[in-house]
Amino acid sequence: MKAVKLLLSVFALTFLVSCSSDNDSPPPVEYIRLYDLLAEYEVWYVDYSKSFGTGDVYYVAQAFTLSFLNGTMYANNNLVGIGETGNGLGIDVGTYTAVHGMTLTTNHNIDGRIDFEVRQLSTNQIEFYNYEEDVTYILEGFQTTTFNYDALFNDNLDLMVQEYDGWEKTYASPDGDINPFDDENYLTFFFDEGELTFLSSIDETGLDIGEVLWDYEGLYNIDVFSNILTLDYDGGDTEKFDLTVINDNVLEMFHISSGTTYQFTGRGFNLIEKRNLRKKESANSDKSVRNGSKKRTKVDSRTKLGEKHLK
Numbered sequence: 628m629k630a631v632k633l634l635l636s637v638f639a640l641t642f643l644v645s646c647s648s649d650n651d652s653p654p655p656v657e658y659i660r661l662y663d664l665l666a667e668y669e670v671w672y673v674d675y676s677k678s679f680g681t682g683d684v685y686y687v688a689q690a691f692t693l694s695f696l697n698g699t700m701y702a703n704n705n706l707v708g709i710g711e712t713g714n715g716l717g718i719d720v721g722t723y724t725a726v727h728g729m730t731l732t733t734n735h736n737i738d739g740r741i742d743f744e745v746r747q748l749s750t751n752q753i754e755f756y757n758y759e760e761d762v763t764y765i766l767e768g769f770q771t772t773t774f775n776y777d778a779l780f781n782d783n784l785d786l787m788v789q790e791y792d793g794w795e796k797t798y799a800s801p802d803g804d805i806n807p808f809d810d811e812n813y814l815t816f817f818f819d820e821g822e823l824t825f826l827s828s829i830d831e832t833g834l835d836i837g838e839v840l841w842d843y844e845g846l847y848n849i850d851v852f853s854n855i856l857t858l859d860y861d862g863g864d865t866e867k868f869d870l871t872v873i874n875d876n877v878l879e880m881f882h883i884s885s886g887t888t889y890q891f892t893g894r895g896f897n898l899i900e901k902r903n904l905r906k907k908e909s910a911n912s913d914k915s916v917r918n919g920s921k922k923r924t925k926v927d928s929r930t931k932l933g934e935k936h937l938k
Contacts, residue, residue, distance in 0.1 A: 661731060664745075665723075668770060669770050671695075673691060673692060673693060678762065680760065681761045683762055684741055686720065687764055700735075701713055705898060706875075719736075720737075721736045729746065730744060731744075751768040781872075785847070793895060794892065796890070796891050799889050800887055802887070803888070807864070808885075812828060813828040823848060826841040826844045827858075835894075836894045845859045856869075867882075867884070878891045
């Protein structure tokens with residue numbers, strides 16, 4: 628009798644484990660044809676950190692989101708206005724067709740025809756593979772009403788500040804200690820040889836950015852957790868600011884060491900059809916400053932920012 632009970636117990640345990648394993652397994656992915664799959668979600672977030680391969684399809688690598696609607700392809704390349712531009716879809720960057728199995732043919736307005744093999748990973752996650760560049764991208768689907776545009780904006784402030792030709796100081800609080808940054812009225816930010824680079828100028832306010840002459844240069848960083856903007860001047864000085872984004876066009880910078888609050892307003896917004904901000908290459912190799920020694924001291928030689936940056 629004990630042997631029978633033991634046998635039944637083993638059978639029951641096996642049955643329960645089997646049922647538990649079945650319940651724990653993820654639900655099967657319901658595969659649909661590519662055209663319908665792409666239209667299932669209004670925006671596809673390009674998770675660039677999960678991409679892998681030897682090359683890059685630049686318009687995909689530099690987009691924050693892609694959208695596919697009735698044959699038109701949209702991209703959010705700008706952070707300024709994201710969530711509002713194109714009702715959340717961004718700007719029209721080309722066309723697409725998806726009529727041959729899981730092959731997506733895109734015709735980008737700048738890059739021309741590029742094909743991808745698409746694989747559905749889950750109900751809202753897909754994989755784009757381009758054989759010419761041997762690169763794979765992971766995209767995650769969202770509706771515009773559920774996608775967190777604010778989080779994307781805040782996580783990429785170091786790129787957002789690059790979307791203007793420059794920033795002009797439009798306010799300085801009367802309180803706070805006198806400090807060298809009081810004299811600096813313009814800032815501009817960009818990638819240079821893969822590094823987050825800034826220039827600053829002591830020119831009087833009221834100029835067009837194209838007329839500003841730059842005095843100092845260095846590297847900058849914006850901590851995504853604390854929103855601390857750090858300016859590391861090539862001459863050795865470092866300035867730290869508690870950064871607050873008033874809106875897409877105005878930055879408030881509280882100078883931590885002096886207690887002075889500044890506001891800078893963006894000048895010369897650039898609508899980007901194909902951004903070149905996440906790629907590690909120099910986009911401003913012809914930049915120059917009037918401070919040839921790169922010291923944070925006033926000098927006499929005066930040079931304008933290279934035209935390439937202002938396009």
